[in-house]
Amino acid sequence: MDYSSEVLRRFDSPATAGETDGADADAGLVAGEAEDRSLNVWVRFQVQLRDGAIRDVRFRAFGCPHTIAAADWAAERLHGRPAAALRQIDVPRIRRELEIPTEKLGKLLRIEDALAACADRIGVPAPED
């Protein structure tokens, strides 16, 4: 298995792994998770909001290095964005930037699902189909 240096860097020390510091906790803390047992993957995000904007995002994950690196990338990007960004996660762009092979797509979609679960909790309206 080939990993891009970006995947390795994030996998080795994912800056956004863990729990939010909790200082501002009651100002809007939600969590959402998603899993796919058949793909051996589980991801969970914790999102801290203030004034409708994302103040902090943390993740936990059980899965492959790509999943962990992608969760870290997504959490980092969400910092400071409006809550609606939780529904706008760009999986193709993650794949491109981290050079993740196609066969990992199923796992990456669970990241999308977990962030969508956070958005649900916050009440970010779902996009119309």
Next chain:
Amino acid sequence: MDYSSEVLRRFDSPATAGETDGADADAGLVAGEAEDRSLNVWVRFQVQLRDGAIRDVRFRAFGCPHTIAAADWAAERLHGRPAAALRQIDVPRIRRELEIPTEKLGKLLRIEDALAACADRIGVPAPED
């Protein structure tokens, strides 16, 4: 192809190859030959007799190293023997002494034939079957 050292020695310098010296020629010189085109072999013996005994035997051959070595061995052994020996050539013994593989048997039998042809010319009676 493996050749025994005896085959190689005789093939490299067959002492009895060629023609009898002819000095005593009119005292009983016969020749006999045999061939098998399908086996790519031809042998010819020249036998010089004196007083019913073999004074000299020479051979010529077209064929494999085993054939040449065996012809040389046979010619050498016939020296000084009674003419009847021309019919008593011991092919199994040649095979044994020169370590000749089975698949060469067909060729060796042409040596027997050529010597029998000499015996015929001399009038050595054929063995009863």
Next chain:
Amino acid sequence: MERSVYLDYAATSPVDPRVAERMLRCLTADGAFGNPSSAHRHGAAAMRLVEQARDSVCARVGAEPAGLVFTSGATEANNLALKGVLADAPAERRQLVTTRIEHKSVLDTARALEAAGCEISWVDCDTRGVVRPEAVAEAIGPRTALVSVMHVNNETGAVQDVAALAGLCRERGVLLHVDAAQSVGKVPLDIGAAGIDLCSLTAHKACGPKGVGALYVRPGVRLEPQLHGGEQQRGLRPGTLPTHQIVGMGSAYALADPAGEGPRLRELRLRLWRGLAAIHGASVNGDLDSGAPHILNVAFPGVDGESLRCAIREISVSAGSACTSDSPEASHVLSTMGLPDARALGSIRFGIGRFTTAEEVDYAAARVAAEVARLRALADAAPRWCSA
């Protein structure tokens, strides 16, 4: 990058320098480079080395030299054994009995035979990865031509009782093929004493070169050649004999003495396990006592195997067999042993060999422990199935 530790001897091994040196002598113009089938002196010199190597191989595994057919490895040997015997079997005896834990080169060949009209009877193993001879006996029927069971499993090191299998096959009048690719140098193997009819061997798991192996065919056993052209090896396996490869196999086998090397490997494996046993929940897939001395397969519940391997990537280990290490499927061997998928996917195969040191083993155990802890922290609060 920093240091590099090789613990994947079950996938392949480096060539012993003594073996490499002998191979080298068959290559260049001043060596035995001739075609062993050539009638001339250069050919004869090469053929002598081939025959010496044949004797070395046979001496190591208790085989009659006349029965040894050199191949490009155990994959080809397994193909030749199974297809060769079944192609020669009468139409009413086209059944093969084999197990679900064989190497892919047996599994896929069996499936190809099935597609071609043969019947396959699959035997399971127990939770330790061992195939009960009685289970094989039950699977043998009146149509069975051949039983194929591996000696040492390449993922778990489980050792099958091939002598018992040979006995019952003989009783039932069927042939026994044994894939012994993993045994040589680690577990004693005496083909003749055991009464094995066909046996696949390879050089590269025993500090010999890749790309050469052999099928032993007990004289008298008939099989259809699978390659055509040329009379080399009595027509059973044509192609120019690769002298240096065969010589490499011969000298590797001469050095591969399980009595000499086995205890050292076993001790290293135990040392590795002692280091890993400190990790909460870690467990051996297979059996530490009865398994081959060079393979240790360990489950680390609560971590994904790919991530663990990536985390310790300065250490070369495997997810199972090398051939499937790129795929996300759980190992068919561990699944047959009854492991849940997540546990199978969180398992790592360590392969120990001639040049492995105690220090390397200690290093590996410490690194694994540290990374398992890190990855588990990362997966804190994951659902229970993740650490099944």
Next chain:
Amino acid sequence: MERSVYLDYAATSPVDPRVAERMLRCLTADGAFGNPSSAHRHGAAAMRLVEQARDSVCARVGAEPAGLVFTSGATEANNLALKGVLADAPAERRQLVTTRIEHKSVLDTARALEAAGCEISWVDCDTRGVVRPEAVAEAIGPRTALVSVMHVNNETGAVQDVAALAGLCRERGVLLHVDAAQSVGKVPLDIGAAGIDLCSLTAHKACGPKGVGALYVRPGVRLEPQLHGGEQQRGLRPGTLPTHQIVGMGSAYALADPAGEGPRLRELRLRLWRGLAAIHGASVNGDLDSGAPHILNVAFPGVDGESLRCAIREISVSAGSACTSDSPEASHVLSTMGLPDARALGSIRFGIGRFTTAEEVDYAAARVAAEVARLRALADAAPRWCSA
């Protein structure tokens, strides 16, 4: 014994020391000994070398790297090409067109296919050993799936016009397989430019190692794998990739430049022929001008070939192909060219190569002349058929 001269490069060649050195670096623990299919660092390092070698091989023969399947040699490649394509062909297109002068690995495979229900259409060559493309065109029918014609004949060096054959095969909608085992480094070969669909290669005729070769399969061409087990090489040819062998093939091919080496070989061959031409009745089997530069097949009427080879046994030469040199049958190639048996059996194949010197060639010519004279004297008065 005295000196030793090797003139059997068409049977096999010594490995170039530069090639041997690169092979050696893939063997021991300090080299790229990993299993190229392993996902870890040791595996990746080996795979990089395999891919470099693939590129070298393809660059030499004008092939697309994606189409190259490594095998244990040209024998296996020929088997895979013929069986693989015919097994994949629809039932109504199970005909193979090939020639009577192919290597045994094509001839015997064709016969095995015939026994399995395929139809074989055999094409002859002319008296120079050349197959007329029109004769092949005539043999192609509506049921033809594949045409298999060798590039350079291993006994005579006759070069077939594979580009013309490829053109007419394309026109007729059939696939063309070319056995190019003898061409590399001697006769230019551009698989892509010629439009060849499948091409068999081997390393050991071009100063590379024995036991490794390749089948080129033009992307898009379908064939059934003949070995099962493991996903290596897209399932077309499983088995652990032998890094050192493949690296050896790659670097041998990188060195094997017909433009650089061909003229020197051609000159040596001409020099050898000039020496032999002094022998009464000696004649070239084949064509001196159009033939490959490294093979000279000469008939010496009036001597038995086995005896001549034995007489000059310090010089390693061949009776024809190495595979048949132990058998008393006349070469099927020379017979197809119309030579009477005795003449065919009195022929010798000289193979010239990278390390052959002018002095060796002169020595050989002088020795042959002396021994032909001696053997002819020994066969004086032999019947005419002996010197047919």
